[in-house]
Every structure is written in C-alpha cells, then in structure tokens.
Amino acid sequence: MDLDLINKNKIRADDYITFLLVICFLLFACFSPLEALLSVIVYPFASLTCLGILNIISVIKKRNYENYGKFNKILSGIIYVNFSVLFLWFILTQPNVTTHRIVALIAFPMLIVAFAGIIKGKIIDIYSLKYRRVNIYIGITTFIISMLVLLNIMNNFLFNIIALSFTLLVNILSRAALYLSEFGLSIVHIKNLKLFLYIISDYLIHIDRNGNLILSKIE
Numbered sequence: 001m002d003l004d005l006i007n008k009n010k011i012r013a014d015d016y017i018t019f020l021l022v023i024c025f026l027l028f029a030c031f032s033p034l035e036a037l038l039s040v041i042v043y044p045f046a047s048l049t050c051l052g053i054l055n056i057i058s059v060i061k062k063r064n065y066e067n068y069g070k071f072n073k074i075l076s077g078i079i080y081v082n083f084s085v086l087f088l089w090f091i092l093t094q095p096n097v098t099t100h101r102i103v104a105l106i107a108f109p110m111l112i113v114a115f116a117g118i119i120k121g122k123i124i125d126i127y128s129l130k131y132r133r134v135n136i137y138i139g140i141t142t143f144i145i146s147m148l149v150l151l152n153i154m155n156n157f158l159f160n161i162i163a164l165s166f167t168l169l170v171n172i173l174s175r176a177a178l179y180l181s182e183f184g185l186s187i188v189h190i191k192n193l194k195l196f197l198y199i200i201s202d203y204l205i206h207i208d209r210n211g212n213l214i215l216s217k218i219e
Contacts, residue, residue, distance in 0.1 A: 013116075013123045020115050028108050034096075035104045041091060042105055045084040052080025057197065099157040106164050107149045113171050114142035120178065128181035131174070138174045142167050 029036035055077030059070050092102060117139030121132040145167050149160045176196040177187040185192045 007124065007126055009124045009126070013119050016119050016123070017112070017116050020119075021112050024108070024111055024115075032104055035101050035108070038091070038097065038101065039105055039108065042088060043109070045088050045091075048080050048084040049088075052077040052084065054197070055080065100153045103149060103153050103157065103160045103164070106161070107146045107153070110142060110146040110164055110167060113168070114139045114146060117142065117171060117175065120175075126182050127178050131178040131181045135174050135178050138170060142171060 025036065025039075028039070055073050059073045059077075091097065117135040120127070121134075121136035121139065124132070145163055149164060153160070173187065176193060179196055179199045180187055180192050183195070185195065187193070187196075
C-alpha cells in the first residue's frame, strides 16, 4: 500500500485523538474506577457487534463473493452479533450495573467523539471548509451535552439516553458529510452512505487519473 495516498494530517489527527483517548480513560478510571473496568469489557463486545453487522452488509453489497465465502461471512457476522449482544445483555443486567453506570459508559465515548470532531475539523484541510466548521461546532455541542449528562448522571435516565443517542446520530451524519466532502460528494444522496461505510472500515479510497473512486483494502 502506498502510504503517500494517506493524508499526513489524517495521521496527525488520529495521533492526537489516540492521545486524548488515553488521557480521558485515565481520568475516567480515577473518578469512576468500576465504570472504567466495566468499559474494558463492554466496548470490545460493542465493537464486535458492529463488526458482525459490517460483515453481513459487505456480503449484501458485494456480488463477487463465492457462495462458500458468502456463507462464511454471513455466518461469522451472525455469530458475532448474537454472541456479543447476549453477552452485553448478561453484563448490563447484573444487579451492580445501575442505570447511571450505563449512562456513564455511553457518555464517556461521546467525549472522544466530540474531541474527534473538533480535531478533524481543525486539522484535516482536505475536507470541505463548511463541513469542517460544522463538525467543530457539533463537537463542542457534543462535549457540552456529554458533560451535562455526566454531571446529572443520577437523574433523568431516559432523558439522558435519548439526548446521547440523538447526539450520536447527529455526529454520525456530520462525520459522514465531512468524509464524503473529500470526494466532492454529498450526504443528501443516500447511496453515498455506502462509501462512508467503506471509509470507516479498513479501506483506503483515492481518485485515479480518470476521476474514478478506487477502493484499496488496507492489509
């Protein structure tokens, strides 16, 4: 893979985000040790659920898989989703896992999402300036909402969950618009969301001499 195809500002932004992730987790562990310990279990299995869903979607979207390959991909996706969801249900329904701990487990990664939006909007200049600004504003708003939820974590469980879920949805859409703007594409066209899924998966995307989008799987 030609690393020159990867924008250096993207790498720099990812380094900053990783650094902030470590710092935030250490602070999380200091102030909420049980929730931090719980997150070590919950987050990987939540990621496994997403991986299973992406496996299934990749088979549905692609037609060049052999039948045996399709079966393996779908089967692995179903196993990942079912196993991780059942395990998460078991963990999160334990008596000592109270509602405020569940809210904390959702609010903490939202802080990272907020920082990511701000950093990517500030640093990565190959994206549209309009969407960079949008992601910065949404990142700041996400940070404020997440902090307010954490400060009122003992109250209004349903309201906190709805607020965080809506904020996450807004961040997904704004990040999709940001990533697609690199290629002059708009999120208004639903079909472009397929490309967004490739961008957040293990694919590198660039434009060839003929103006065609080329997908390269990162090994």
